[in-house]
Amino acid sequence: MGIAREAVRAEVSALRDESRDQRGAFLPSHQRVAPSPHDPSSPTPHSLTPAPIRYLELDVTEDCVLRCTYCFRRNKQPHRMSWETAKAAVDWFMEASGDQKRISIYFFGGEPLMCFDLIKQVVPYAEREAAKRGKRVHCGATTNAVLVDEEVIKFWREHGMSFNTSIDGTPECHDRFRRFPDGRGSYTYVERGVRQVLAYRPQTTARCTLHPENAHRALESVLNLVKVGYENIPLIAIDDCPWTEEQYAAYREQLAKLSDLFIAR
Numbered sequence: 192m193g194i195a196r197e198a199v200r201a202e203v204s205a206l207r208d209e210s211r212d213q214r215g216a217f218l219p220s221h222q223r224v225a226p227s228p229h230d231p232s233s234p235t236p237h238s239l240t241p242a243p244i245r246y247l248e249l250d251v252t253e254d255c256v257l258r259c260t261y262c263f264r265r266n267k268q269p270h271r272m273s274w275e276t277a278k279a280a281v282d283w284f285m286e287a288s289g290d291q292k293r294i295s296i297y298f299f300g301g302e303p304l305m306c307f308d309l310i311k312q313v314v315p316y317a318e319r320e321a322a323k324r325g326k327r328v329h330c331g332a333t334t335n336a337v338l339v340d341e342e343v344i345k346f347w348r349e350h351g352m353s354f355n356t357s358i359d360g361t362p363e364c365h366d367r368f369r370r371f372p373d374g375r376g377s378y379t380y381v382e383r384g385v386r387q388v389l390a391y392r393p394q395t396t397a398r399c400t401l402h403p404e405n406a407h408r409a410l411e412s413v414l415n416l417v418k419v420g421y422e423n424i425p426l427i428a429i430d431d432c433p434w435t436e437e438q439y440a441a442y443r444e445q446l447a448k449l450s451d452l453f454i455a456r
């Protein structure tokens with residue numbers, strides 16, 4: 192028998208909006224609007240935000256080098272954000288952040304490193320614009336790490352940027368869902384990328400997505416990520432596909448084992 196997923200999802204969604212609003216870090220979904228550089232009627236920062244914001248997420252592309260079977264981007268288009276749009280969003284953010292002195296910009300996708308050239312333009316521009324206003328901007332990206340190379344690490348290091356990496360535990364758990372378009376598993380490539388990331392920034396987060404079919408391997412997955420070198424491992428259970436009672440019970444059992452293990456440590 193399935194779990195009442197709609198009810199769970201609604202609760203989680205309400206909590207997310209509430210906590211984002213309290214932190215002032217995100218806008219509620221109906222306000223998550225990027226200004227259009229081509230549209231003079233585009234809302235101004237002050238008509239959108241009741242309070243200064245500190246966080247801007249730029250979804251620079253829907254495209255990705257992977258085709259994870261559970262991907263939230265169902266119909267990937269090869270579109271890329273233009274420099275004009277990114278610049279307009281940064282300009283808007285500088286105003287919308289009001290008197291906030293520490294602000295953040297995060298690049299998201301798809302796979303944002305497919306737009307590395309754009310990132311290389313946006314970050315120095317945002318830093319200059321922030322400095323003019325007496326602010327400091329921190330930039331980062333959520334990535335599957337496949338495209339991480341020495342040039343990426345060098346740029347990240349020069350700008351003190353952070354990563355959030357997506358990796359699903361053991362090679363078997365990961366490759367079951369996180370594959371290239373030709374069906375090959377991506378774990379080997381991802382691990383190569385994350386080792387470079389962790390050498391630069393050991394506190395980087397491993398976003399470990401837990402599919403119900405991998406629920407009974409949550410402990411094993413976390414332990415493998417610890418072995419790879421991660422210290423921060425949020426386990427994200429997928430909530431938009433069916434869970435059986437057995438999978439849910441296995442998940443609870445694995446969480447109990449994980450909590451025992453970390454209490455013991």
Ligand code: SF4
Nearest residue numbers: 255257259262301335
């Ligand atoms: S890495 Fe992320 S964006 Fe790319 S296919 Fe997987 S889930 Fe989707």
